[in-house]
Amino acid sequence: MLTFLNHFINGISLGSIYAIIALGYTMVYGIAKMLNFAHGDVIMVGAYVCFFAVSTYNLPPIVGVLLAIVICTLLGVIIEGLAYKPLRQATSLAVLITAIGVSYFLQNAAQLLWTSNPKIFPNMFGGASIKLFGGELIIPVGTLVTIAACIVIMIGLTLFTNMTKMGKAMRACSEDKGAAQLMGINVNRTISVTFAIGAALAAIAGVLLCSAYPSLVPTTGSMPGIKAFTAAVFGGIGSIPGALLGGILLGIIEIFAGAYISTQLSNAIVFLVLILVLLIKPTGLLGKQIREKV
Amino acid sequence: MSSPFQKQETKMVPVPSHSIVPERDVDKAPILECRHLGIDFGGLHAVSDLNLAIGRTEIAGLIGPNGAGKTTVFNLLTKVYQPTRGTILLDGMDTAGKTTVQINKMGIARTFQNIRLFSNLSVEDNVKIGLHNQEVYSTASGILRLPSFWKKEKEAHERALELLSIFDMQDMADMKAGSLPYGAQRRLEIVRALATNPSLLLLDEPAAGMNPSETAELMENIVKIRDTFQIAILLIEHDMNLVMNICEGICVLNFGQVIAKGTAAEIQANPAVIEAYLGKKKEG
């Protein structure tokens, strides 16, 4: 029973990381209708920034995290401005390939700058843990912080999109860009802000991810990126609660499949569940069903 | 034009009382009959209790204000939507549970309000796609270029040009469908629908966006199509000149319900129709 609980907590923790990454995918998809394949690599950049700040320059962890957020946000805005903005009118496939190009670029630049030797990411939370049930259930503080961060981000984003002017502009753009423009909303700026928020979330996810799985290489972000994207689709792409739900479920499924079925097949099982969900509910768990007008 | 398209006649069935079938068709079974047809979107009765019959060679009109549910009726007839209630009989056969594809094979072809061509393909290919179930050969003989491929492709080519000639569009056969002028696109949709060898043709606002002379030509052509192919045509149209001139029976919808049925003269005199279009007369 305690092992089960332990797996469950680990699943939620991993799922929280997926959820934070998935939020970035979902927000960008909702507004720019593009699959931002470079998102996973922004995670990697964030992790490297934090790594160097903390390990090489001995800055306190919180400064490392903030630095990662600032740099990734800038990076997100720059990528959007240079690579995606010129393609606003292009087909979604053209933008997708450009995003892939950006992803290659970030990975290879990271490889040149920091080599492909794995860096051992420092434990940001000092290895402290909470012991429950007379020491039989040990929960690392990092796990709790991850879950807490996810909850805070979720609440923050929900408030932001519902309460602020910019949040309303975002929702308007995701409904209908043309109409939003006619209402005086600066669509280009709204999209840039969305990318910035997505990239900032990616930085946080990068730090949390590498705290849990400390080996850092230039391709660190790709697989979690793909899985988080899967999570976003799983929950219904474009929906913020959907990203949370999808992320958490994906994390739990992955941990349980690894623990009780087979570690080698845990990825395959995650993807299999995704396929089954989409076959039953073609727009994801919380996605909107759109009837095509004939 | 010779008419390989002619349908065989079926046995006589008494025409139901709610029919708007013209004189010459009354001794034949209607091609289409809807009984108590209805569909709900959420709580909204988009169409309710629609009763309608169309004669074998009738040109019928479906009119009504915007949002009355006219296109929804077309979508019900072609099973884009499955009806919530009621039955649709096509040539006396129940169409319950059929798909759009099966409905087309059973004899209903349609055009769309917002033009839906295969816009990256040539005009001729658009018509040939309409001939998909008329000129049949296997995929393998297509890839291996077997004799059946050459024979059927030749037939399809000739038939496509023949059909395009209805609207005098043979010369456009090799143009990209999406690059045609608007009116030609609307006409191509009709040709494509005719290629599927229908017994009932549904036209969704065929004259939309056309100027008066184009509309006049279209009216002639609709009648010509009925006469050569001996088929029934049901059309949705806002151009009252067109509707009143060529439709033998007219059905008026408002808020998903039939408010009037009859000939052009009857409809024009109907107070409920006038109210639906112009609003209620102010008291006093």
Place this chain on the structure above:
Amino acid sequence: MKKLNFKSSLDNWLTYAGVIIAFVVLQLLASAGGMSSALKGQLVPVCAYIVMALSLNLTVGVLGELSLGHAGFMSVGAFSGAVTAAALASAVPSAGLRLMIAMIVGAVFAALAGVLIGVPVLRLNGDYLAIVTLAFGEIIKSIVTNLYIGVDANGLHISFLKNTLQMEGGKMIMNGPMGVPANTKIATFLAGFILIMITLVIIFNLVKSRSGRAIMALRDNRIAAESVGINVTKYKLMAFVISAALAGAAGSLFGLSQNTIVATKFDFNTSILVLVFVVLGGLGRMWGSIIAAAALTILPELLREFSEYRMLIYAIVLILVMLATNNPTIKGFFAKIFKRKGAEE
């Protein structure tokens, strides 16, 4: 836009001619010793990637559905082909015949995988279909990584997840995560050329036939296609399965040109790589796919002198090409330059 059909026929014949000429020239160059051995080693993989690009173009360009798991079919073809070739090593002494059988087996297995995946998946649309093909690619990778296959006097032995083969002598063909460690390289440039030609014949003839038109009708307007009696599932599945079978044959060819093959070679990144060929070459434009696949497979080789910078350059080139071909301002700029050039000549 006039003479659409004539133009596309001409395109097709020029493509055939171009492939034949390229083959003859390269073959002469290779036999005359005018080609580095590194480049020579690339000839068969280039053929395999060309067929991959052509087959994916059938799904993405002609059918109009985005697939992010095409490498999965290549994987199925590569491993089933390698196992077939190894199992037949003594039964079929002729390497050419063995290669042919291996490619057919690869195509058949990939086609089966295509049916298995296509039946449920093709009900989805757009990005959802894309993500599910991605998921299937990863599932195929996981399955292949955990397969153990050996051959001995008693025939084939297969186990999954753990190596529990009980063999009397014989040899391992597939060894789980290590893939096929000792492949016999029997793939030839000639075989690659023939496969490209067959692929072109299949795709060109399909596109210019009743079924091909039905497939393109689905791409252009699914609702209209249904309204004229075209069976959506049948033709989507047809395009998808033909595409998978061709990718399987390409996988077999590729696998049998390598000393070792591992499942991770055919991951998401390979799927993306092939997609890049297709998009850069132009959707539905087969000669474009051929040139893009050939150029981009050779490019990293040519960039060897930039050694570690080459993938970075590759990425930058990719982004710039996408911007240049898709941004209206930049496109207009290039069009102007070319126009002026044309006027001067």
